[in-house]
Amino acid sequence: MSKQNPLLEAFKQTNYQVAGNGKRNVQVLKDAFAEVDGEFESDMYGKGKVIEEFQTKIAEFLGKETAVFFPSGTMAQQIALRIWCDEKGLKKVAYHPLCHLEIHEEDGLKELHHIEPVLLADKNRVIELKDVVDLDQEIACLLLELPQREIGGVLPDYDTLVSISSYCREKGIKLDLDGARLFEILPYYQKTAAEVCALFDSVYVSFYKGIGGIAGAILVGDKDFIEKSKVWKRRHGGDLISLYPYIVSSDYYFDRRIPKMEQYYEEAKELAAFYNQCDSVQTKPLVPVSNMFHVHFDVAKGALEPILIEIYKETSVGLTGYLQETDENSCSYEVSIGDQYEKVPKEKLAKVFELLREKVSKK
Amino acid sequence: MSKQNPLLEAFKQTNYQVAGNGKRNVQVLKDAFAEVDGEFESDMYGKGKVIEEFQTKIAEFLGKETAVFFPSGTMAQQIALRIWCDEKGLKKVAYHPLCHLEIHEEDGLKELHHIEPVLLADKNRVIELKDVVDLDQEIACLLLELPQREIGGVLPDYDTLVSISSYCREKGIKLDLDGARLFEILPYYQKTAAEVCALFDSVYVSFYKGIGGIAGAILVGDKDFIEKSKVWKRRHGGDLISLYPYIVSSDYYFDRRIPKMEQYYEEAKELAAFYNQCDSVQTKPLVPVSNMFHVHFDVAKGALEPILIEIYKETSVGLTGYLQETDENSCSYEVSIGDQYEKVPKEKLAKVFELLREKVSKK
Incomplete structure (x- = not known):
């Protein structure tokens, strides 16, 4: 799969991702159950x-x-x-x-x-x-x-x-x-x-x-x-x-992330502003009202993909794992801010957008 | 709940249960995931x-x-x-x-x-x-x-x-x-x-x-x-x-229990025979054709309950956690053999049925 999808492959190789709460892997379950007693009844x-x-x-x-x-x-x-x-x-x-x-x-x-x-x-x-x-x-x-x-x-x-x-x-x-x-x-x-x-x-x-x-x-x-x-x-x-695998994990992450919703919202606004400083790029909404927004590029999917891959490789920061073609000259993707954003070093993020502005404006 | 259900309460207190694969608790999940790498993708x-x-x-x-x-x-x-x-x-x-x-x-x-x-x-x-x-x-x-x-x-x-x-x-x-x-x-x-x-x-x-x-x-x-x-x-x-909590656990127990189905079947026949030696008790089917059967007592639910509780307390072996009333003079329950049966010491099991024969025939 990954070989047919070089953008996703490059995204997965990055050390930092600006969106999401991290990989959807078994660790998500393990963390939620680590402190739950084995005797706890279904x-x-x-x-x-x-x-x-x-x-x-x-x-x-x-x-x-x-x-x-x-x-x-x-x-x-x-x-x-x-x-x-x-x-x-x-x-x-x-x-x-x-x-x-x-x-x-x-x-x-x-x-x-x-x-x-x-x-x-x-x-x-x-x-x-x-x-x-x-x-x-x-x-x-x-x-x-x-x-x-x-x-x-x-x-x-x-x-x-x-x-x-x-x-x-x-x-x-x-x-x-x-x-x-x-x-x-x-x-x-x-x-x-x-x-x-x-x-x-x-x-x-x-x-x-x-x-x-x-x-x-x-x-x-x-x-x-x-x-x-x-x-x-x-x-x-x-x-x-038994629904407890979902219930226990929902409860665990609910307690941890409800207090962070304000932070995600502020970070979404910050990140959207970075995008909106680039020519040919606009977020919808322009100013997010939640932790999410869509990023629209007036650049063809086929042209943007190699640019993003290059940026991921240079900075080890991933912006998105996919691009949705809008028409032949534009594409978009969704961003939802979670725990990952705060882990991205600010100077790396600045570098990502410096590169994006430079490379996209050349198109 | 348990206070209103003394049979279930007594059953839960026993050290051995003749039916089932053990408690339905979080340990079932923990065992299945113990060796699964946290990086394993959903x-x-x-x-x-x-x-x-x-x-x-x-x-x-x-x-x-x-x-x-x-x-x-x-x-x-x-x-x-x-x-x-x-x-x-x-x-x-x-x-x-x-x-x-x-x-x-x-x-x-x-x-x-x-x-x-x-x-x-x-x-x-x-x-x-x-x-x-x-x-x-x-x-x-x-x-x-x-x-x-x-x-x-x-x-x-x-x-x-x-x-x-x-x-x-x-x-x-x-x-x-x-x-x-x-x-x-x-x-x-x-x-x-x-x-x-x-x-x-x-x-x-x-x-x-x-x-x-x-x-x-x-x-x-x-x-x-x-x-x-x-x-x-x-x-x-x-x-x-994500369905992986169910998939990983299904796969784990499938590998462990498929080879034991023959054993469960033999044990079901053995246990049914013990029941059928008691007056006023009959299993359906008389000789099991799988790991399961129903036990029918020609004894009122209200009369059987204290007998079972007494037996559980004396032997620390549990037969069932519930009784289904058939009519005012009879009741039944379902038995499905799993991992629990082999753990019950033979002499304890013999004692259970000796007591059951004795106490039920008195009714």
Whole structure:
């Protein structure tokens, strides 16, 4: 694989990477379990101390009545929407055109749940109150993704969120939060997780984005909603006899990385500014509102690749392991800041961008 | 919990247990990962060395073209049936009335896939060729569970399997194997896994029954079938970014326990014989055909519980942690032999059954 992918190969050889929480390897599991006693009992089909305590902890953090741990967000979100649709007796929901359910789940929502999505807003911007008010059909639930990942991690104003929430409550539309990166946006909004979640009826959070766990998700809501979600979790095949490998690691990295979200956010802004000083390079958003952003180059993928490889070799700092072709003259990639950024020596980072400015401007 | 359940509490306090592979605790994970290098890379959404190599290994062991690892058998089996139904354009399958899909999955097959099951055979016996031949409606797929777990782990004759398989091929009915305990029946049939699987179009195996892993399942079949199953795996929310905690542990315990299946089978027959020497006690089947059987007492649950607790305290050997009430005068429980049985000193085991004969006959 690596031989066919020289950029990824060169990236893996670097001593420093500006993005992420480090390699996704077995050490991630070993670190999480190092201090856990071998006698500590597994969960059993959703019961037991390890799962119940973590669910309670996250429910409290998010300010909701109760919670259930899921192996994946894909499962949690389809189920949340299904419950709200069943409650209203209407299999119709609204979400952004680049919603995870629309583009990354092989149409599970449609194929398994026969729910019809209404796509709201243009794909290059977030959903605004007007989009919801202008809806010309009834829906059971509106899903908002904060931040909107596929356009670089963009957020509506907090006031917009509040107004959408009020409007939905008034109209009897359930509001569901795709909070895969909820923890990452709190420093920008300057809100607690519970304050944001209070605007929503149901919320899903992920433990392998900013938190950097192995896998796993939690869905929160009121008791009736969560009890129903457990039935659907079993139907989906997600009620595993043991989920503790994901729960223990989620809990471990949650404790370690929640306090670092502010730092990641500040570092994302710093790094984006470096990029934006280069000709032919622009980040989206221009100023990040979370730990993430997209980097867009007005340079062909084929031309940029050897430049990046050269820079990685010279500095031993890696910027990205892949490039996504936008068109024949441009390409992009996603950056999410985690533990790795602080380890990159400042002078090395300066050198990387000095080289990037020099080499890209020559193109 | 334990205070409300004195039998389970007493069982947990024993030094020896006759059934199972030991406690389901974090040590199971620690043992599996002890020798795995921290640098070993995670799988990524179904790709990577760790998942691909294990899939290949199991596909070869089962004699099928290819394989896919699933977080659960519930997910794997619903998907297998869905693919066969879609292929035939007929959403109807046949299985035993006590099939896992019928009684343990909150009707996922019906609620998510809208597949109608036809229940074959009386619930107290296995499916025979006649049941299939006498079907008065067309079906896309027949599911056989070997052994039929809910009636104690019962098997049809091997010749029956062969004749059902031939009949299904002739009639264009796909044959699917619920092989949750496939490895456990090979010593009785005196067949290889590949020989048994050759009779079926698709096979699911589990890694936390006799194998004693943490969780996880594999579905095998031909390439076209498995490619489709990967799409459905994503739709179900089972295509996790990392499944390696289950894969590495499944592989570890697979290597250690596959060679012990013959031993478990012999031990199950020995233990069942001990039970059957007691008045008012009978195992189902009378002579086990795998590592498992059910123990039926013609004694009320409330009367048996204190007897068992007394025996556990006197011998420090545990027989079961629960009793299932059959009616007001009888109860039962399931036994699956694993690594624990060989550790029980023979004289202690003899003492247990001496006490059981004595105390139960007094009732």
